[in-house]
Amino acid sequence: MKVKDVVEALNLKVLSGAQGLDKEVEGCYVSDLLSDVMGNAEMGNIWVTLQTHKNVMAIASLKELAAVILVKGQSASDDTLEQSNEEGIPFLSTAAETFETAGKIYELLKK
Amino acid sequence: MEQLHPYKADLHIHTVLSPCGDLEMSPSAIVKRALARGLDMIAITDHNTTRQIKVTQKIGRENGLFVLGGVEVTSQEETHCLCYFADDEQLDQFQIFLDAHLPPIPNDEDRFGYQLIVDEEDEIVGEEEYHLLNAIDVDIDGIYDEVHRIGGLFIPAHINKGTTSLMSQLGFVPPDLRADGLEINFRTTKAEQLKKFAYLKRFNFITDSDAHFIDNVGDVYNVVYMAHRNFDEFRKALAGEDGRYIDTEYFREHKLPRII
Numbered sequence: 001m002k003v004k005d006v007v008e009a010l011n012l013k014v015l016s017g018a019q020g021l022d023k024e025v026e027g028c029y030v031s032d033l034l035s036d037v038m039g040n041a042e043m044g045n046i047w048v049t050l051q052t053h054k055n056v057m058a059i060a061s062l063k064e065l066a067a068v069i070l071v072k073g074q075s076a077s078d079d080t081l082e083q084s085n086e087e088g089i090p091f092l093s094t095a096a097e098t099f100e101t102a103g104k105i106y107e108l109l110k111k
Numbered sequence: 112m113e114q115l116h117p118y119k120a121d122l123h124i125h126t127v128l129s130p131c132g133d134l135e136m137s138p139s140a141i142v143k144r145a146l147a148r149g150l151d152m153i154a155i156t157d158h159n160t161t162r163q164i165k166v167t168q169k170i171g172r173e174n175g176l177f178v179l180g181g182v183e184v185t186s187q188e189e190t191h192c193l194c195y196f197a198d199d200e201q202l203d204q205f206q207i208f209l210d211a212h213l214p215p216i217p218n219d220e221d222r223f224g225y226q227l228i229v230d231e232e233d234e235i236v237g238e239e240e241y242h243l244l245n246a247i248d249v250d251i252d253g254i255y256d257e258v259h260r261i262g263g264l265f266i267p268a269h270i271n272k273g274t275t276s277l278m279s280q281l282g283f284v285p286p287d288l289r290a291d292g293l294e295i296n297f298r299t300t301k302a303e304q305l306k307k308f309a310y311l312k313r314f315n316f317i318t319d320s321d322a323h324f325i326d327n328v329g330d331v332y333n334v335v336y337m338a339h340r341n342f343d344e345f346r347k348a349l350a351g352e353d354g355r356y357i358d359t360e361y362f363r364e365h366k367l368p369r370i371i
Binding site (some may be wrong): 034037 | 188250251278279280281282283368
């Protein structure tokens, strides 16, 4: 499964980093504590969060995550989106809440 | 140069107005305990409110303790940030900002604790209606901007703590963070932080008790070398201006006497 397949299935808005949409998604991690993500997320995970601080991008890059999904209609700062474009790690947005978003991704990845 | 004096300062203390602050933490009790233990200066830093500061400052003035007015703000990212202000006008301006940005969710005192405003005689004169531990809807940068617009100082609290800190919420201190200093708690030292995170060397540090119970007031303190006890001297010490500085290590070998 690629990032673009998740975008399509969940009808996500692509905020930035579109060149990374062909990345493989290897699992999903859900957390709003960045220290927790740094310690526990794995390479290729798609990360679901409502945290929008610019450190989100730094950690996504450090952990080589597939993409970041911001829930509840959140967006990120211009700085963050710019860095996302540079690094090709897509920032995606949904109006849905974390529970619904994670549930849908769980179903997708189970297949 | 003016002669500098070492002032013992515990700059992170909660009163009974913080839901997690013990009922014994009245302004008069805090001032009394601080003086008995040998502190020269304290700061009152309740969660998301300034409403206990003026009475504590009055009691402090009458008894020879300098009381700095502060707040421990919970940012949108749920990081705790200490903000200090020079005078009543600045405090009032910041209270307006807090009132505009704290979510209007009533406090449940059975679950979270009382949020009481008390007077000099420890009589209850009011309470905060909304739960003060919630995050305000402004992020760290936005709080920094407002504090600086008003003329205050901005210091992320206990950055090494496992909850509600820059490290726990954001994974690491943002390299381009705008702040006037960083606070650590007693579980680490400045040297240890700089060894791990060399890029933090551009900041000066403070260390405090974060007391919620009367016995802990003064358990941790800074020695601030400055000419007088006032906001501007403290600002200079934090910035390392004019020879002023802050020693965050002295308290480890010089615990203040226990008062029963």
